[in-house]
Amino acid sequence: MAKKSRTKSRSQSAQQTAPGEVGPRQPCPCGSGKRYKACHGAAGGAASVFVARPFEGMPSECDVIAMRELVPAATAPLTLKDHPDKTVVLCSLLPMAAPAMVRDSGEIWLGLQVQHNYGDPARDLGAILTAALDAEPGIVGITEAPGEGPRLQDLISDESLQVTVHEGFDYWIADVAEDDRAALAASLDQANDHATPTARLTSVPAAYWTDVGSKEHLRWVMPEPEDQLLDALARLHAAGRDVLVDGSRFVGMFRAHGLLAPVWDLPVGTGPEALEDPAEAFAAALAEALADESPLTTEERAARSGLANRQVTLR
Structure with missing residues (x-):
């Protein structure tokens, strides 16, 4: 009888999940692979609130999602509201899945395909871009949830993005001196081998x-x-x-x-x-x-x- 009661109790608990609500034993919508109760549903289990539609309100939202999830190699220039003369490039993927890179030229490259996931990639990108504005050349990233702060769509203009799909990742070395390219050849060839041919209609x-x-x-x-x-x-x-x-x-x-x-x-x-x-x-x-x-x-x-x-x- 006790076992039946516990089973019934669990069943009733599962049925009390409201439409659209994520149950504690269901996969977390953030894509981590964990159950919700062990990820964004746990107190302190995830450092930020999961946002179901993080790029809403961003120009070319659909293209941004495609660049993050579907397209191997693509870039799109961004115009910043407060720094219109600053060159910022949104990239599908950067070397070593870096969140951002400040180039020797001062250009900022933002990566969409990254290893961290703090629940709101638009806020992550906003934090990384803000940090990159004052950073020296090199890799810029975050190691914990950014907390309150601007999201990417708060920092850029409302202009539609001009997406360029590349055959591979040669854009990584477009601004690298010829003598320095040899050191990057092996990693570049490996990345290019995994880039499936893609084109935007x-x-x-x-x-x-x-x-x-x-x-x-x-x-x-x-x-x-x-x-x-x-x-x-x-x-x-x-x-x-x-x-x-x-x-x-x-x-x-x-x-x-x-x-x-x-x-x-x-x-x-x-x-x-x-x-x-x-x-x-x-x-x-x-x-x-x-x-x-x-x-x-x-x-x-x-x-x-x-x-x-x-x-x-x-x-």
Whole structure:
């Protein structure tokens, strides 16, 4: 009887989790791999509050998420509100996954793909950028949660980012003297070997083609609220209107930093150019579906349920 009572008590406790709330035994949404009660749900277990959509309000939010989670090598210049003449470059990845580097030229490079995770990467970036403004050339980082302070979107202008996708990481040594490049050759070659070919589409925002060898993908970070986007995608899926090119297949979605990134499998040899017109047409069809406020049909509800089950949370 005692065992049954404890089991019942645990079951009732689990059921008391409110919709949208993370249960203590569930994985922490920060992506640490720990249970919530041992990470951001523990007193002192994580040093800062987890922010589900940290880059909200930042210009080109979807591209920033793609650079952090999906794109191997990309850069985008930033304009600072209080230091408009300061050269700052947002980078997908820096050597040794450094949070930031102050170059000999005085340029500041901010890295998005880093090893630390304090719950709010936008606040981490704000703290690192603030520290880099007064730092000597070299690596700049943080070893603990930054606490209160400006977030990255508080420090930069509202201009849309101009993202450049690189074939590899040669941008790491673009400002390095020729005689000093030999010492970096081995680490650069190793990084380049792991950089999958990637291209950003020009016809729609934040859509990235990539070739992983055995197949190609289109991964497209979208800004719409999750429920509305799922409804719209379900309408298109049920109608068979989510096929981009012959042989392509809409396979599911990543959830990253509060937004969804639908993913298509593509036939080998598709390439990014062949996706420009189909992606633009799909964006128009998606806008139409988003504007449709009628109840979902039985087929659309079934499609929505299937799509919801094909989501993978990155962070």
